[in-house]
Amino acid sequence: MVPDYPLSRSTDPVPEAERKAILAEPGFGRYFTDHMATAVWTPDGGWHDRGIGPLRPYTLHPSAAVLHYAQEIFEGLKAYRHADGSVWLFRPEANARRFARSARRMALPELPEEDFLTSVEGLVRADEAWVPVPGGEESLYLRPFMFASEAFLGVRPAAEVVYSVIASPAGPYFASGVTGVTLWVSSRYTRAARGGTGAAKCGGNYAASLAAQIEAQEHGCDQVMYLDSEGEGTLEESGTMNLCLVTSDGRLVTPALGTILEGVTRDTVLALAADFGLTPEERTVTLDELRSGAADGSVTEVFAAGTAAVVTPIVRFKGDGYEFTVGDGEPGSRTVALRRHVLDIQYGRAEDRHGWMHRVL
Template sequence: MTADSFPLERTSRPLPDDERSAILADPGFGKHFTDHMATAQWTPDAGWHARGVGPLEPFTLHPSAAVLHYAQEIFEGLKAYRHADGSVWLFRPEANARRFARSARRLTLPELPEEDFLDSVAALVRADAAWVPAGGGEQSLYLRPFMIATEAFLGVRPAHEVRYCVIASPAATYFSSGAGGVTLWISTTYTRAAPGGTGEAKCGGNYATSLAAQLEAQAHGCDQVLYVDSAEHRWLEESGTMNIAVLTSAGELVTPPLGTILEGVTRDSVLALAADHGLTAVQRPISVDELAAGCADGTITEVFAIGTAAVITPITRFLGEGVDITVGDATAGKTTLALRKHVLDIQYGRAADPHGWLRRVV
């Protein structure tokens, strides 16, 4: 990857070193942002143009900008990891670039070439390399590429002016419990997606509609929501911010099939690593009844969530209307923690990378 196609204009007002160091000591998640952003613009006549990295600054949008009225918008999430030698690496950014293109097609936005996606992310990380935390505490630099329809008009059609941007935020672990385990609320009130909808796209509308379900989960003392299918309300789909997988006593790693769920990069990585842990990867429907019965009789031994932010997070309990399921002994499972360590060790350069998933940028 090169950053040549996204030339850098450095900010004249970077955050002072001492203030940045204080932030990196305790970054939280999504609370602080680096000094620069990468941007590009698109129109039908000029295509993608005006690429560059410049100071982080607010956008100016006309009140009729299409994104504000018709939610024509997509985004991605990936991380930059600092290794022990000080180098900085990305994890499978090509997979994010391809998913970004698929989301663009679904939202009728222009597809950003894969090389532009990769170059823009690399250019921003290089510009703000000082913001990449040390990796000892599972900290990283979270990267948020996104695309919005900026054309000023009122009318339901694909916009003819679009803006692409990448911003970055130093991040600690997503859940305060870390690897200790979370509880999910199985919602039968809200559904995330249906066949033919936007479930496979990473677009803001999916997350806006998830907020009510997330509040429902919190009201019942849960960390996140777990969605079931929209037709029968019995088949597990995914959590509000994560894919889900179960481990069985027969040595299977089972995760719901694609179709109405997001094709997670970490999910795909875990499926690829399953054999290294003596597991057979299976993609098939899992019902709430199977989950309950399996956890009760021991045929389901561990359950975990999977995502860029969550990495692999053990799920120790499920609640819902008439549902109370405890997974195993309500503690993080041994194989879940081994898979989690395996993924993190690859990302931080502590384990071999036979799949060629890492891409150095600094």
């Protein structure tokens, strides 16, 4: 049976004029819509108290488990308005499945896929006026999350958990156009280890990344490039995005799964690779392979893939005592073409041959 998230409309929504001003220049994660979806889990009741109501602060006991043991997970996806006014989600089932995998790893209750989809769709319908009319790459960013709310200081899985979805209008990630970024290859910090939480989308992974991001900025770089924790020089993730290499012999190479996040955009570009004359490969990639490939021209392009920026060209790497450029230091042609095609599918400008788009309105 499809779960019901009954709507209780806000009696104090953002005034229309203020909302229009926000949508004209939303930024990312700065403003939020009028409503939120919620549900609660307990061992005896399972998932209950589902609903969509006014956006509001949480009231938590100081001993709430999430504040002490970081038992929480989240997701990120977007709603897109098409030229005919309709509103669509991109591969939300993949986000629902990853949300369940993250929950298992963090000893949280699994939210059924139907619950995930119904709550996200319901929030989009309630706040449809917040879905931007795209002049570029504007969208409504959706953030489902789950956290341990039980008031208890013992170290065990929480017996009360809250699930919620909030929404935030988002502008284009590259406000001045798509330009290449530079990554700092950190030899000081690692993102995850075998058996750790690297494959889960949990807040602890991102909290631990902040020091590495500061390190990258101190070296004049846009983001960090992580290596494996075992000192083998294996490439893992680029900050909050997956890494992809394009080779001169027509391969699209990306680090294999295990300690990295199974990105939805990563999977998307792998599925589209053949359409751009590329053969996808998921395997171990070392820093030495990247450096030598950039030097001899066998690695022609590098990009990162993620929900926020879609496909981000990477044109330069820096590390302790070295620096190198990929190609001519400009975004590669296949990177730009892949990025454009993914966006065209999301905004309804290209045929969705994979059945990825999910209509809401």
